[in-house]
Amino acid sequence: MxxxxxxxxxxxxxxxxxxxxxxxxxxxxxxxxxxxxxxxxxxxxxxxxxxxxxxxxxxxxxxxxxxxxxxxxxxxxxxxxxxxxxxxxxxxxxxxxxxxxxxxxxxxxxxxxxxxxxxxxxxxxxxxxxxxxxxxxxxxxxxxxxxxxxxxxxxxxxxxxxxxxxxxxxxxNLTDTLTGLPNRRAFEQRLAACMTLAASAGMNSHAPCLLMLDIDHFKRVNDSYGHGTGDQVLCTVAAALQAGTPDNALAARIGGEEFVMLLPAMQLQGARLVAEQLRQKIATLRTPARSKTGAELQVQVTVSIGLTSLQRGETGRQFIERADQALYQSKHGGRDRITVRMG
Structure with a gap:
């Protein structure tokens, strides 16, 4: 008993x-x-x-x-x-x-x-x-x-x-309710586990890569077509991101129009190819919308991407900040492009 x-x-x-x-x-x-x-x-x-x-x-x-x-x-x-x-x-x-x-x-x-x-x-x-x-x-x-x-x-x-x-x-609690992707908390948990594994295995050419992505001129979409259309654009981009995520990688929405993809064991050259395929794919997508006059139309968006690889001895915060800096360079370099930053 x-x-x-x-x-x-x-x-x-x-x-x-x-x-x-x-x-x-x-x-x-x-x-x-x-x-x-x-x-x-x-x-x-x-x-x-x-x-x-x-x-x-x-x-x-x-x-x-x-x-x-x-x-x-x-x-x-x-x-x-x-x-x-x-x-x-x-x-x-x-x-x-x-x-x-x-x-x-x-x-x-x-x-x-x-x-x-x-x-x-x-x-x-x-x-x-x-x-x-x-x-x-x-x-x-x-x-x-x-x-x-x-x-x-x-x-x-x-x-x-x-x-x-x-x-x-x-x-x-680990899922973004709008897009169905993992959220920031899920990303941070996976990143911590990924970095622990990388540290125990020793740094090499297969160190984790991080891709940070931001939808270009997203505020303009919301202002022109309304937040409902903006939400649909977010879901369209999220679906493309999920479809383009390799096995054992993680795609997540970490806030607003910003997304990340964590590639735990991929060379930087391979990660660059994944990012380019994703950038091209999103540029071909269209989201149905209505103008303020009621006319039906198709909304097209592009994305800017920052890409980096984990460096020896750095923290997760430093890893994320460098990917964010690469994204910033893409945004201010003309958008709809990829910037790789290593240091």
Whole structure:
């Protein structure tokens, strides 16, 4: 029964944490989940009291206050940059283990119930002292075991649903809602992992490349045709970017009309070819629109691209800034072009 109790408690804590986050419209990411999971578990009384006091005054818990509580009451003041990703992975892993535990407990309970049934069948028809009492007790045990099997099955299904819901919310938190591409947070997570891998493998000619792309004169599109058309242009460019992304690479929208493509293991020459193919493809695309007079027309856009390769010993911020500088050169050099910047 101990395994069953552990499974049910884990499910209750996860359910309560998710319900609280939904109630207060808290974004689903590892820091917020860690705080509310600790609150729901009741194991961290200092955190629970701090949240209760804060909620009495402010009615909701914003991102800044959550970060303070997380550092002060969950991990202290020395946050490991990789801790949040590991926490998210452990969260999903724990739910997966809970599902497996419920399944094993259900199988064991079913086996015990079968043994009791065989015992009952073997006793039938025998005239033994206390037999009726034994048979009655056996039937009670069978009924209890069947009820427990149903309970375990429900718990297994519920925990599985919670795990799926958590994964769905996590994915939504990493996706740009307009274009369906990964968002800035997803890009930053992938970049951090990519740089860690590059550092462990040693820098060479296959260092990661970063392509930064901006739609030319996008404000003019919004001003001339409206934001609805502007959104359609963004989706058109995003679809072309997604279609032109090589395997194991990542395309993302990081804000406004700006996109990136991270190429984890491609030579700069190959990345330059990917960028050029993308630039040419987007220039051929047309987005239906209406003029202010109501006339139907087709909107064409071009893109400016900055491209660079990760240099030895630099940070992710430096890597991104150099790609942005290359993009700036393309924008101010006439647009609809690619600039490669190495230093």
């Amino acid at each position: 101990k395994n069953t109790e552990n499974v049910e408690r884990a499910a209750d804590i996860v359910r309560e944490a998710l319900n609280l986050m939904r109630k207060y419209s808290v974004p689903m990411h590892p820091v917020n989940y860690a705080v509310w999971h600790a609150y729901a578990s009741g194991d961290n009384l200092e955190l629970r009291n701090a949240i209760d006091r804060y909620m009495l005054q402010h009615l909701t818990l914003d991102e800044a206050a959550t970060e303070v509580l997380y550092r002060r009451h969950v991990i202290g003041n020395s946050a490991d940059p990789a801790l949040l990703q590991r926490m998210s992975e452990r969260m999903s892993s724990a739910l997966g283990q809970a599902v497996e535990s419920a399944a094993r407990a259900g199988d064991q309970t079913a086996a015990y119930g079968s043994s009791l049934s065989r015992f009952q069948d073997g006793l039938a028809g025998q005239a033994l002292p206390g037999l009726e009492e034994i048979l009655a007790t056996t039937r009670q045990m069978q009924a209890a075991i069947q009820a427990l099997q149903r309970q375990l099955g429900d718990s297994r299904q519920e925990i599985g649903q919670l795990r799926d819901e958590l994964e769905r919310v996590r994915q939504e």
